Amino acid sequence: MATPAFSEEVPDTAPLAESLSQQIMTHGPMRFRDFMLAALYDSTRGYYSQPSQRVGKQGDFITSVSIGPCFGLILARRLADYWSKIGKPSAFHIIEPGAHDGALCHDLLTEARKNSPDFFQALHYHLIETSPSLRTQHAEKLAADFDGKFSSRSSFSEIQNVTGAILSNELIDAFPVDLIRRRHDQWQELRVDHGDDGLSFIETAIGDPALADFCHSLDQRASYPDGYPDGYPDGYTTEYNPGLRDFAESAGKTLERGLLITIDYGHHADDYYHPDRSKGTLQTYHQHQKSDNPLASPGEIDITCHVDFSRLEKEARLAGFHLLNLSTQASWLTHHAKSWLLELEQTLTAETPHLLRQFQTLTHPAMLGTRFMVLEMEKPATDRDLS
Ligand SMILES: C[S@@+](CC[C@H](N)C(=O)[O-])C[C@H]1O[C@@H](n2cnc3c(N)ncnc32)[C@H](O)[C@@H]1O
Structure with missing residues (x-):
């Protein structure tokens, strides 16, 4: 998977918006994917590179991980069951891209050690995180309890042909995207321009072949017999996530056998690209408030898009996984919580009410229960594994 890196030969200390304006004045309008890459991942001024807390009640948005240990507890049980099902291999690697500060790793290893010591014995946990400042937090959070059990890396490209699971929560919604807009029955790419009033969008012809292919696939979708007879309305805007293919290909190379578990908010393609969703899914977050101007305050706000689960599934199939x-x-x-919930009936502890409240938040339809989807795919054993 291509790791986001906004490279600058000389580290730039100007505010990010100023540097981006300067680049646009020198090189012309910038692709939105490059803007988003800089806004989120510039090595010093990007949203995820700065020390401020981003995730959780004190940050800009909550995630299932930040709700508490219940999420990691259930994931640990799911993975322990899978490990048993495939014959308890002596080494089982969990690779977590987008591991942020290591909270999910901590929760999952804690549960595995308590509930499935044999599984814990087999575990190697690899935290993959683009942000160097977040990577420094991994050892701080984990070394005391789990020394020797984890590694912390910027990409998973050097982990190859292992048995285990690739697990991510709210990773793909943070990949940089391209923006496209329907205008006069043609697709246009939205680029970022700079004018008297600061940064703004400009519609430009599509030059990138992969993006042109994607636009073509939308036109085909509209022309299916059960498609959209009126086509896409003028001004219809949506996104293309170029990192999906890389992600799926890297996952296929990393896992010789195992599970790909992707948790995120998103839709099936039919729903994602319905003409009624005329503004697409791009959103920004700051202190738990949404706004609709992704160009405001680059580096200070989160920018995110829903996941096209149909496309992710298709790319992962091409990389050797099945649904x-x-x-x-x-x-x-x-x-996957069944065994845990049954055990709770026998053994109540002081922690139980907290965990049950977390479980309710994670599963309640009005909270996180239906906003998030889980895509679970498997790369099966090859003949070589079985011999
Ligand atoms: C929305 S946060 C989610 C954090 C965490 N998984 C959670 O659920 O609380 C996305 C995280 O993914 C990281 N990230 C984005 N692209 C990445 C990539 N290609 N490889 C590794 N980490 C990445 C970001 O730095 C950020 O920490």
Whole structure:
């Protein structure tokens, strides 16, 4: 998977908006994917590169991980079951891209050690995180309890042909995207320009072949017999996530055998690219408030897009995975929490009410239960594994 890196030969200390304006004045309008890459991942001024807390109640948005240990507890049980099902291999690697500060790793390893010591014995956890400042937090959070059990890296390209699972929560929604808009029955790419009033969007012809292919696939979708007879309305805007293919290909190379579990908000393609969703899914967050101007305050706000789960599934199939399940977070977690919920009936501890409250937040339809989807795919054993 291509790791985002906004490279600058000489580190630039100007405010990010100023540097981006300067680049646009020198080189012309910038692709939105490059703007988003800089806004989120510039090595010093990007949103995820700065020390401020981004995730959780004190940050800009909550994630299932930040709700508390319940999420990691259920994931640990799911993975322990899978490990048993495939014959308890002596080494099982969990690779977590977008590991942020290591909270999910901590919760998952804690549960595995407590509930499935043999599984814990087999585990190697690899935290993959683009942000150097977040990577420094991994050892701080994990070394005391789990020394020797984890590694912290900027990309998973050097982990190859292992048995295990690639697990991500809200990773793909943070990949840089291209923006496209329907104008006079043609697709246009939205680029970022600079004028008297600061940064603004400009519509430009599509030059990138991969983006042109994607636009073509939307036109085909509209022309299916059960498609959209009126086509896409003028001004219809949507996104293309170029990192999906790389992600799926890297996952295929990393896992010789195992699970790909992708948790995020998103839609099937039919729903994602319905003409009624005329403004696309791009959103920004700052202190739990949404806004609709992604060009305001680059580096200070989160910019995110929903995931096209149909395309992700297709790319992962090409990389050797098959579909096990695409469901809401509520039904997936409820299914895999069964053994835990039954045990709770026998053994109540002081922690139980907190964990149950977290479980409710994670699964309630009005909270995180139906906003998030879980895509579970498997790369099966090869003949070589079985011999
Ligand atoms: C929305 S946050 C989610 C954090 C965490 N998974 C959670 O659920 O709380 C996205 C995280 O993914 C990281 N990230 C984005 N692209 C990445 C990539 N290609 N490889 C590794 N980490 C990445 C960001 O730096 C950020 O920490």
